Amino acid sequence: MLKEERQQFILNEVRVHNRVLLTDMADLLKVSMDTIRRDIKELHKEKKLKKVHGGAISLGFNNYSFQFNEVYSLEKKSKIAVKCISLLRNGQVLLLTGGTTNMELARMLPTNLTLTCFTPSLPVANQLMSKPNVEVIFVGGKIAKDAQIAMGAAAVNILNSIKVDICFLGTHSIDLDEGLTEFDWEIVQMKKAMMQASRKVIAPVISEKLNTKQRYRICDIQHIDMLITELDANDDKLIEFRSKNIEVL
Amino acid sequence: MLKEERQQFILNEVRVHNRVLLTDMADLLKVSMDTIRRDIKELHKEKKLKKVHGGAISLGFNNYSFQFNEVYSLEKKSKIAVKCISLLRNGQVLLLTGGTTNMELARMLPTNLTLTCFTPSLPVANQLMSKPNVEVIFVGGKIAKDAQIAMGAAAVNILNSIKVDICFLGTHSIDLDEGLTEFDWEIVQMKKAMMQASRKVIAPVISEKLNTKQRYRICDIQHIDMLITELDANDDKLIEFRSKNIEVL
DNA sequence: CAAACTTATGCAAAAAAATGCAAATAATTG
């Protein structure tokens, strides 16, 4: 049996059963466990399955991917969240994108604040459920499994029909020249619609994301009304942003 | 069983029941309590659940309303869910209401089944996220905190614009004369719209709910295509339903 | 506060992974 055949067989097995045991495969395919181990290693590197102790599992199986970022820079994100919250007043209508920064914002919202929140993000919506004085309105649509966000024409349509006070726009990358950029085209559409739907656009960004770029552009830097980072307000990195007429906190 | 699988199972259990007992998991998964304890510890560190004395609880979810029904009649509900799932075929488009029975249905969906699922229920949508072959489309709108379901004009509008194969309509009360009834007016509107949006309406109902009534009516009993209960198909209680031309499983 | 239960810790056995090496097989080239 060819190596290719064997790997295809393993992949298929993973697709059907969502998992394979190393021992089973070695047994079934009549090769040593080392061989299977090497196969799985390769397939893992090609991102066709996930290697785990004792075998492999399907990639789609545990799609919690956003939770992986969870720990990373959490402290900075809480800092940013606090700054964001300080801007809020009772009765305001918000629009929250997904992402861990907005998750943190949702988590830290004081329970006595009365707000209306639109969001297309399942985790954010869930988080907001525990705030008794927050009215949650979910922007529906096809849910992207990786980001757990509603996307597509339906979601964009709904966004086109609303106007909120403040949009907290989580972003992957922000750059003085390139503006706000994303790696996923559909997300770009969503974020464009969200900016349109909001009187004021605030971008909470951890400093690592400053001056980085992705493939697709959401908008120029001028279209952001305010930038919130965990850095001190007079940090060098922020001077240029301020000079472009963007409020920095 | 792989470690990954076990942890996924625990996570899933937490998602559905909002909590797990260490002892239950050890028992169910046939491993020592130490192993479960270590699993929970890891998952806690990854912020996927919250470790507590004696087990773990969900972090994203606060279900005041769910927790009650959750335990109650769970076995019957799984039984019903199994029957429901047996009706499904690859490629079908479903519409799922909220409620614990549909939660159970979503939880038990085999991972290899390819479906498109519309739902206005946050917990159900969440549950469906873990099914790699299910396309989830959230019917957005204002979220009612108690039921964690989108409601209101926006949601009803969306429902009016779709047509699906099967609707699994969770119901509070069903009665031969009064038909399907609810105690909340808004929910009635949602359910009416859902029935309209579906070619086939299936009502999964635990036997306790048979021949009970509430204040507001959704529809006559004739508008249900099929009734699924945990009872044996020739149970006395069901004869009359069948005589009204409703298929009973 | 004391009994019942839960957690933490260290330890050892078992299972699996990584590594280096050699034989077998396949591919390439003069």
Place this chain on the structure above:
DNA sequence: CAATTATTTGCATTTTTTTGCATAAGTTTG
């Protein structure tokens, strides 16, 4: 075709991970 080179595979050894158990320490509850 023969010789060389590269790839694949299995085996032995070491290292790491996983798991269960025993014991001690901490929590919960009546």
